[in-house]
Amino acid sequence: MSIPSDTLAGSGSTYHANMDTADYAAHINTPAGRVDYYEQFHEPVLAHARELAGARRPRMLDIACSPGFELDFIPEDIEVFATDISPDILPEVQRRLGDRAMFFAADASNTALRPGFAAAGMMVNAMIYVPGQMLWTMFNALQPGAQCAVNFRSFNNPNNAVFYDHYLERGGILTEADLKVTDDVHLSVVGLDYRGCVTDDEPPKPDEKLQRLGTQTYLGSVGDMVTLVTASGFEIVSHEPYQFPSPVNPCNEVDVFILQKPAA
Ligand SMILES: C[S@@+](CC[C@H](N)C(=O)[O-])C[C@H]1O[C@@H](n2cnc3c(N)ncnc32)[C@H](O)[C@@H]1O
Numbered sequence: 676m677s678i679p680s681d682t683l684a685g686s687g688s689t690y691h692a693n694m695d696t697a698d699y700a701a702h703i704n705t706p707a708g709r710v711d712y713y714e715q716f717h718e719p720v721l722a723h724a725r726e727l728a729g730a731r732r733p734r735m736l737d738i739a740c741s742p743g744f745e746l747d748f749i750p751e752d753i754e755v756f757a758t759d760i761s762p763d764i765l766p767e768v769q770r771r772l773g774d775r776a777m778f779f780a781a782d783a784s785n786t787a788l789r790p791g792f793a794a795a796g797m798m799v800n801a802m803i804y805v806p807g808q809m810l811w812t813m814f815n816a817l818q819p820g821a822q823c824a825v826n827f828r829s830f831n832n833p834n835n836a837v838f839y840d841h842y843l844e845r846g847g848i849l850t851e852a853d854l855k856v857t858d859d860v861h862l863s864v865v866g867l868d869y870r871g872c873v874t875d876d877e878p879p880k881p882d883e884k885l886q887r888l889g890t891q892t893y894l895g896s897v898g899d900m901v902t903l904v905t906a907s908g909f910e911i912v913s914h915e916p917y918q919f920p921s922p923v924n925p926c927n928e929v930d931v932f933i934l935q936k937p938a939a
């Protein structure tokens with residue numbers, strides 16, 4: 676498989692320049708801190724990793740961890756490696772989680788990880804940035820037979836209209852873009868560009884926190900998600916919708932896949 680190239684800009688490394696953990700919790704629409712999400716999706720992936728690792732301590736990779744709310748639930752027997760492109764947030768996560776995890780700043784498009792080092796992976800709300808590269812980096816880091824849990828928010832799911840409308844009312848812009856998955860496979864995706872977002876003040880001011888989110892990528896259907904994950908080399912173990920309330924939408928719906936790197 677060739678490495679997919681995404682046409683959308685992403686956030687760059689300054690996502691957290693104006694947003695600490697408290698701001699993040701108040702603004703961002705993620706299921707990361709929900710224990711039922713952990714139990715439904717991350718726990719089975721970790722149970723599988725323990726079987727795979729045998730007597731060794733299983734290693735788990737989290738890409739695009741941000742404040743790492745999803746890491747709060749990981750049991751002590753798992754060795755955690757967590758990474759994000761934005762270096763500003765990592766000291767804060769490290770202070771909260773202490774020695775439980777190793778953190779490093781890296782762009783998922785270009786991360787030097789030992790191939791096959793991890794027995795498990797997780798990416799929560801990560802597919803909104805360079806989704807092809809995120810999947811490819813995870814695939815490369817997992818050992819054969821290992822699993823990861825990955826979620827997507829579909830643009831065309833009616834439950835998510837409130838989410839998009841909230842940002843469009845505050846200066847966000849939607850764009851159409853082509854996501855190149857392989858030379859032969861392209862997906863038509865939606866870009867949500869936050870760079871013109873303004874605050875609710877009167878008169879409105881540039882929203883320095885939201886503008887740092889840059890441009891996010893949203894796939895239009897579950898079929899497109901299946902195309903992307905299978906083109907990245909993964910087998911699909913399961914796919915479930917998951918609903919949760921967030922700061923701007925009382926009923927988001929994400930599609931959560933448990934994926935497996937084929938056994939050698
Ligand atoms: C919406 S947050 C999700 C974080 C966290 N997993 C959660 O659910 O709360 C997206 C994160 O992706 C990071 N990010 C954006 N582009 C990235 C890239 N190319 N490589 C790695 N991380 C990236 C941002 O810095 C941000 O922290």
